[in-house]
Amino acid sequence: MKLFKASLVALALATISSAHAESLAITNATIHTVTEQGVLTNATVVIDDGIITAINPDEIVADVTFDAMGKILTPGLIGAMNALGLVEVNAVSRTRDASDKKADITFDASLAFNPRSTVVPYTRKGGITSNVTAPSGGESMFKGQTFVVDMSGEFDSVYIKENAVIIDLGAKSSGSRALNLQKLRYKLEDTQKALTKAAEEVAAQKDKKADDKKETAKELKRDEKIINALLAGEKPLVAYADRATDLLELLKLKAEFNLDLVIAGGADAILISEQLATAKVPVIFGALDNLPSSFDSLHSSLENTAKLTQAGISVALAINDAHNLYQLRFEAGNAVANGLTKDQALAAVTANVADAFNINAGRIAVGKKADLVLWSADPFELSTKVDKMWINGKETSTQSRQDELRKRYTTNSDMPRGYTK
DSSP states (O other): OHHHHHHHHHHHHHHHHHHSOOOEEEEEEEEEOSSTTOEEEEEEEEEETTEEEEESOSSOOOSEEEEOTTOEEEEOEEEEEEOTTTBSOTTOGGGBOSBOTTOOTTOOGGGGOOTTOTHHHHHHTTTEEEEEEOOOBOSSSEEEEOEEEETTOOTTOEEEOSOOEEEEOSOOSSSOHHHHHHHHHHHHHHHHHHHHHHHHHHHHOTTSOHHHHHHHHTTSOHHHHHHHHHHTTSSEEEEEEOSHHHHHHHHHHHHHHTOEEEEEEOTTGGGGHHHHHHHTOOEEEOTTOOSOSSTTOTTOOTTHHHHHHHTTOOEEEOOSOGGGGGGHHHHHHHHHHTTOOHHHHHHHTTHHHHHHTTOSOSSOSTTSBOOEEEESSOTTSTTOOEEEEEETTEEOOOOOHHHHHHHHHHSOOSSOOSOOO
């Protein structure tokens, strides 16, 4: 019996120790902090329980120490506005969960997110540790809400649900763009009135119990609660729009309703850069958007990323095709080739994305999520590879299905060879 009790105690102690992840110190690194500290050489970052706890401490206290040997350490890159984890094969309808004809502002596609998608480990190879996944909605102008995932491949990798509201404005194949802009204004006005009325009803019931007052405040519909969150600045409103007149109307709505507005697309943003900068509205688009894809995007240019950044706008670079998200760092490299500095390019795929979507990541600073990437050389060079990756402070593999296939077709084995040359 004593031996049995002793075993139970040992098991309990082992469980407690395993529940607490090992702390890690990465030493001798060239750290690109994406903060005011800039680049730190021969530097140390300490991680504990998935969070950065110290940078260049006087004394290193950690369970494990890793020597970076002077290599570049950056925050993990953050993808945005794509269907990663919601689409496996575009041509196979049963693997597509990013849209539904009946989807509206309440659409929460995170319920269908597949962390074991083969696209996830392939994406990690590009240094991407988190992603803002965006549904494409349905017939409503509101396409649903984004959610934020890490690239760990674990079943609990969705760490922010219902993160931002997506609305699709601009050109329509039939009808007028004005109608959706009008509907958006009416929706905001009607919800604001409903909230005011509900608050007045609660205030008028001074003689009722507190629980009764709370019940009165809960009478808003689900979509009204989401609009309420927009009006309270609790959720960003991500608006797909390109034409300058549409962007200006959105700026009016931001000012009138105090919205946390984010522009996605923004081909004409260059025409109203001063207004966007003054309103502190971030813009998300692709660095390779060079030629007009419609009459709304006549001002697309490879130089727009640099010009908007120089105008004081927070620019976030994104790839909307989840299967090519791996190439995000190459888009940043092309932006550097067209006028952006390397520091600005790194911010455009880390900190600026995090700021737009209120994510506690994207920088190497105390208190930030410990998503880090150690590179073999300059991250924006084609030949550079990810040497090490940590997600939530835990080292994560960058091996993908593509690597296994290459190994199969280049290694002698009993399995049939795909190629003989």
